[in-house]
Amino acid sequence: MTQPDAQLSGFVVAIDGPSGSGKSSVSKQVARTLDFGYLDTGAMYRALTWWCLEEGVDLADEAAVIDAAEAFPLTIGTDPDAPTVEVAGHDVAADIRETRISTQVSAVAGVIPVREIMRRLQRRLISEAGASRGGVVAEGRDITTVVAPDAPVRILLTASEEARLARRSKELHGHDGAEAVAATRSQIVDRDKADSAVSQFTVAADGVTTVDTSDLDFDGSVAAVLQVVAAARA
Numbered sequence: 001m002t003q004p005d006a007q008l009s010g011f012v013v014a015i016d017g018p019s020g021s022g023k024s025s026v027s028k029q030v031a032r033t034l035d036f037g038y039l040d041t042g043a044m045y046r047a048l049t050w051w052c053l054e055e056g057v058d059l060a061d062e063a064a065v066i067d068a069a070e071a072f073p074l075t076i077g078t079d080p081d082a083p084t085v086e087v088a089g090h091d092v093a094a095d096i097r098e099t100r101i102s103t104q105v106s107a108v109a110g111v112i113p114v115r116e117i118m119r120r121l122q123r124r125l126i127s128e129a130g131a132s133r134g135g136v137v138a139e140g141r142d143i144t145t146v147v148a149p150d151a152p153v154r155i156l157l158t159a160s161e162e163a164r165l166a167r168r169s170k171e172l173h174g175h176d177g178a179e180a181v182a183a184t185r186s187q188i189v190d191r192d193k194a195d196s197a198v199s200q201f202t203v204a205a206d207g208v209t210t211v212d213t214s215d216l217d218f219d220g221s222v223a224a225v226l227q228v229v230a231a232a233r234a
């Protein structure tokens with residue numbers, strides 16, 4: 001029989017949203033401001049993808065990917081000033097941002113039993129960070145709905161496709177000219193389409209507050225999230 005989830009420790013801020021909406025950068029800054037921990041669950045799926053490729057696992061072989069997830073030797077830091085990611089003692093923080101991972105991570109994240117393994121691990125990490133720092137900001141695609149639906153603050157951080165493409169183009173190419181945006185499209189649009197098959201992160205679920213950052217700059221986005229948190233803590 002499945003055991004009910006234990007209550008999460010600490011004050012949990014759950015943030016979901018599509019690619020390029022600003023989840024990682026905004027969540028990290030919110031966590032710093034509140035002196036909370038920070039959990040990047042996308043980094044966990046990226047690290048598992050890195051580990052599968054390192055181990056020669058065929059990503060089309062779901063049983064092999066599940067086996068890899070069950071024995072996944074991940075260590076992830078939740079300090080927003082130094083969010084480390086290590087697999088079997090290797091620092092993979094930079095490697096997991098490579099295009100080869102971005103283009104293959106959806107295949108791993110799309111395996112339902114893998115998501116359940118990750119959900120359990122993520123709840124444990126959220127609780128540990130919440131217990132040691134009093135609170136935690138956890139971000140991803142299914143945190144508000146599946147991983148921490150019991151969080152006191154749940155936010156869908158979103159932005160128009162145009163804004164998200166421009167942001168990612170500037171990050172990757174230094175500008176948002178037409179060619180750069182076209183080169184970036186698959187990393188935003190195609191990945192969101194694949195990830196939408198297993199998670200709902202384009203429309204806010206019941207009780208989830210939408211923060212649309214299309215017309216906000218970075219500081220404005222951080223302030224908008226902090227306002228939602230302050231209202232919940234008042």
Ligand SMILES: Nc1ncnc2c1ncn2[C@@H]1O[C@H](COP(=O)(O)OP(=O)(O)OP(=O)(O)O)[C@@H](O)[C@H]1O
Pocket residue numbers: 017018019020021022023024025026042167168171213216217218219221
């Ligand atoms: N409100 C904003 N205005 C302008 N740029 C922003 C804003 N929020 C974030 N950015 C920038 O947009 C880029 C993408 O942000 P970030 O990586 O945090 O998005 P993400 O939602 O975590 O994406 P992914 O899910 O693909 O990892 C970064 O360069 C970030 O600095």
Ligand SMILES: Nc1ccn([C@H]2C[C@H](O)[C@@H](COP(=O)(O)O)O2)c(=O)n1
Pocket residue numbers: 019041042043045046105106109139140141142143191195199
């Ligand atoms: N809770 C989560 C977090 C992430 N994913 C998947 C979807 C993304 O393609 C991938 C990498 O995430 P990113 O670093 O871009 O935020 O991981 C997910 O399915 N559920």
